[in-house]
Amino acid sequence: MTEDSRAAGSPTLEDVAKAAGVSRATVSRVINGVRNVDPVIQAAVRDAVAVTGYTPNRAARSLVTRKADSIALVVSGAGDDPPPVAATAGPAASTSSATSAASAASAASATSAADSAGGSRNGGRQGAGFDGGVGSFMTEVFADPFFGRVVTGVVNFLRPRGIHPVLMFAETSLARDEVVSYLRQGSADGALVVSTHAEDPLPALITDAGLPAVLYARPARPVRISYVDLAHQDGARLAAERLLARGCRRIGTIAGPLDVPAGQDRLAGFRDTMARHGHPYVPVAGGEFTEESGAAAMERLLAEHPDLDGVFAANDLMAVGACQVLRERGRRVPDDVAVIGFDDSRAAASCRPPLTTVRQPVEDMAAEMARLLLDRLARPDRPVTSVIFEPTLVRRASA
Amino acid sequence: MTEDSRAAGSPTLEDVAKAAGVSRATVSRVINGVRNVDPVIQAAVRDAVAVTGYTPNRAARSLVTRKADSIALVVSGAGDDPPPVAATAGPAASTSSATSAASAASAASATSAADSAGGSRNGGRQGAGFDGGVGSFMTEVFADPFFGRVVTGVVNFLRPRGIHPVLMFAETSLARDEVVSYLRQGSADGALVVSTHAEDPLPALITDAGLPAVLYARPARPVRISYVDLAHQDGARLAAERLLARGCRRIGTIAGPLDVPAGQDRLAGFRDTMARHGHPYVPVAGGEFTEESGAAAMERLLAEHPDLDGVFAANDLMAVGACQVLRERGRRVPDDVAVIGFDDSRAAASCRPPLTTVRQPVEDMAAEMARLLLDRLARPDRPVTSVIFEPTLVRRASA
DNA sequence: TTGAAAGCGCTAACAT
């Protein structure tokens, strides 16, 4: 409508400058809130911005500021490590090769109508291709309420600061390289990584490349990298003390995977406290932090120690599975057997009966993790650090 | 170590060109796999890339290609709509103002040690500040297994294509504007939006801005935008037929929220099929697609119709809640009351008893949604379209 | 087939 309707794409700084009768630099200053700008001119610029419908181009800005204003939120797993296939032995991976390496998928088979009228129908093909590769890993990740809490904490912290999280999954060697590559390209300013398994090579890969990152939980192998973590042993102590105070005397525990620090520490802390109270031997059954494994572990525990009157599960999911089995085996919770979980996840509250559990302030910890990363980005010279949170006991019905 | 250790940051095309003894243009061609490149020179360039450890700078590339190679994955909700506060009535929002609008948070209180030695301790402060604003929305989102499946489908499709998803939540007016702004800045090439509530203004906002997007599920109000969806009515029909075939004669249903198409359609489809089979009246209790609301609805249904022998819940979460209540009220599932859910989520399989349910191929649908968006990005002229998937019945123990 | 050169839109010295 105005005289200014050239064919070009979205308006640029130049356009705004022209419209406001000032220079590009001035417009830039106004937009970035730099001081030393005449209020009158400021108003003029703002008007011009409004009139032209200007939006700064992020790529252009990033190119010069060397910041992407985004971070990678990566969920990392052990995963298979198939040896590199062939060619290109060099360290640098060209983006295009990674892109074209696509093995595609069932994209072609979809029936997509061109009209907007009635739309098309797509025969009920079952989830054939997609869950093959990484699907199972992601399914596991999302099955645990833990992940959602991390995202919540991170996003809530990042959002008011204008930083956006890019979601990445790194469960294979290839995927890990892509994460590193992504960071090296400057697509993200740093990484927040949640490792789901021990022996995860990603933290080392990232630090070796000199890239800024913060971990959720101490790495299984020592790596010079910042992290937030929970005082797992203290949490286990709280659980043991509660069980003992309640009068339980034949107490067993369902441990998490022992190759991950959280699993080790929770077991060690529990055993330690039990020992200090005169219980040198504690029946243990191992689980994998899943409901099913918790149920299975409970079965085993019960088979060997039918007279159990207290159980500490290393996380809520396993505690839920344990409760289910206990009920099926005719035990009342907590009257016959008291149960304590760990994490204070949604699962704990919605369990029947509601679970007494050790609270891990995941959202706060995730936010702190993000804060540490932003700190690091602001002052790259600062040394790595760690922040350890204290767990608390949440008393509900199960113990 | 080599002669080439200038102080500068990461190596650029220029550096590689120099090292390979060719021009920037040639290196660019090799890296992007453009034809017409002498094999010998290609090799030389690759070597130079390896030697220099070159990685293309994404911002620079984006600036000229006008593609970000990322998309916004946005979870959108109704949310409160506080009227705009003041000033700046214009349509264009400067990035800086949005950024500086940060009301900050409990960042300052964290105790962070500077040494990497022992790390510091953080007193067990409960999740105070973070869950206030958007926390509850995100908590809801993650509580539903649905979301994880969408992400799984999207990521699996996008990953081999070198596109990265940026996670965004748009449950307030401000958050919605930020999504639009983000897209307008070219930070993402398009949006994949999952609307959790009706009356969501985001789809319209996006299309009005001429930005490419695809929805999961038909919008409550008609908007000229592409989407994928499920034939919900057909799914409800499958459930009704199964219940009837099983011999159930006093059948009720737990409906989802009726302001969202999926809720409406599942109820309508169920009623319709029941009517066709001589059941003009079907007891209905409304739920909110959550386990708790499903339990509550079941209570109401049971109170009014104690002799019920079959229940169709509009999603698995509600079906799980219903099963729980049925068991508590002394009904055996499926012997006394048969129960059918909807979605075939994890919740269905892990329910006791395992839930017979209507399968919604969420992962496939999400992948298709991503495919539609990429299609659109490749050929912006193409008209909007829709792809409707057919549900299938998954028979387990509950019916 | 390769090189030279012109920008993409922005920020940040530097000059005024």
Place this chain on the structure above:
DNA sequence: ATGTTAGCGCTTTCAA
């Protein structure tokens, strides 16, 4: 306090 100018690192005509 504002304008001028020089790039940021890349792709892509256009010539050679």
